Amino acid sequence: MNQIHLKYCAAIVTLLLVSCGSEKKPLEIEVVNSLDVDRSFETVEVDLDLLKSSETLKLVSGKSYQINEVGSDVELVSQLSDNDGDGTADVLLFQPEIAANSSKLFNISLKDSEAQTDEIPTCYSRFVPERTDDYAWENDRVAFRTYGPVAQKMIEDSIPGGTLSSGMDAWLKRVDYPIINKWYKKELETDGSYHEDDGEGLDNFHVGTSRGVGGIAVKVDTTYRFSKNFTEYKTIETGPLRTSFWITYAPWKAGDKNVVEKKFISLDKGSNLTKFRVEVEGSDTLSVGLTLHEKDGEVTTKVEEGWVSYWEPYFGSDLGTGIVAPSNTLLGYDKYVTDAKDLSNLYAQLKVDDGVVVYYTGFGWKKSKQFNTKVEWNNYLKQFAEKINAPLEVRVK
Structure with a gap:
């Protein structure tokens, strides 16, 4: 069992087998809310070492990641993040909306990186x-x-x-x-x-x-x-x-x-x-x-x-x-x-x-x-x- 950090606290991540075949399938994750309150604006941190363990999700130059709820083609906002300040990204961030006492499934896949803009970011x-x-x-x-x-x-x-x-x-x-x-x-x-x-x-x-x-x-x-x-x-x-x-x-x-x-x-x-x-x-x-x-x-x-x-x-x-x-x-x-x-x-x-x-x-x-x-x-x-x-x-x- 590996540990994946969330914003606000370290979340426990249960790892099952990750397919390393040549088929370009997204990685599926489930986010579970055990509290009796709706959850939003909590930042999930997905460890990049986990994604790199899949041949189809190795990050290469000119590529980035995207996250979609399973069954939807709407891309969620995400961000590669450097947790320890060493200049290298360690985790992939996103903020799901999860209702009380429920869960959702999400897919993580590779995409072509978009051009950077000069716009001041929200954070x-x-x-x-x-x-x-x-x-x-x-x-x-x-x-x-x-x-x-x-x-x-x-x-x-x-x-x-x-x-x-x-x-x-x-x-x-x-x-x-x-x-x-x-x-x-x-x-x-x-x-x-x-x-x-x-x-x-x-x-x-x-x-x-x-x-x-x-x-x-x-x-x-x-x-x-x-x-x-x-x-x-x-x-x-x-x-x-x-x-x-x-x-x-x-x-x-x-x-x-x-x-x-x-x-x-x-x-x-x-x-x-x-x-x-x-x-x-x-x-x-x-x-x-x-x-x-x-x-x-x-x-x-x-x-x-x-x-x-x-x-x-x-x-x-x-x-x-x-x-x-x-x-x-x-x-x-x-x-x-x-x-x-x-x-x-x-x-x-x-x-x-x-x-x-x-x-x-x-x-x-x-x-x-x-x-x-x-x-x-x-x-x-x-x-x-x-x-x-x-x-x-x-x-x-």
Whole structure:
């Protein structure tokens, strides 16, 4: 039995015999949903080593893969993806729609590669040197950014325009098309500003030295310590279904601990939560934070279910933020309130397992019409947790 990873969690793949004959038959897979909820926008990852085991599905120059539901000639959107950042594709992604307690069959076959276009993909990320040295990423529902070493040095040298923060910024978009490049151009090359909402949303989310949406910290006695800005980055991929990248940080002190961290971050189509896989040395727990801003919001914590939530009034609308962790990794939470500027955060305390922490974090903005109430936002987090702990099962025949 081989293991094929799904978005949100590793799915168990049952392998039967794969025909290696010369007949050019597609590979048939079955995707099984064992939950009592409909499933969509969950990214199935099919291991390319499995496809290469079939003589008829070996990927060669000028060819790609296509996926169709059995009995249909409609091609589903798919993407070759590099999971480990080594420059070589490892998996084939697609997003099936599977009703509650049911399954569907799909065929995978070779096709001629289509010409590349210059269109910005739905799931997009890039380094932004024209705005100091941000790194920004987005999909069709949410957008984020964080800050690099030049922005940090500007603060340290008392140069205006810098940013000193390892927190994660939320860009409150309310359209389903890419806005990162458009908003930066608006801010830097026109009289407009991405701090003003012209119908697409805006950047009015305050991060400062807070954890923003999902920044990490280590608790020392009764306080929290964290890194400065990222020092290096590498874009792994952009595409119709996923963007991913990694960022690293200079070693930092947490009491008598020397902490080293490297974050692998990905965001898939249709998700309000971006995935963090943090490689860490120097601590056996990490605290993942959500800024409390004016401390006038509502906290919801479900440790046994693996999620925490903050719903707050924000500039005339409402905003929900949240953290979801895989089963048995959320150890507890801390609503940390202080008079110190930007340091009040809701922390999820996560267990470090063999030097790695995995969590999902993001937001839902009422003005985007994605979530209208705290109840809707919390139900989304609850179902998200259920899905990562009961992933779609993929059987390859």
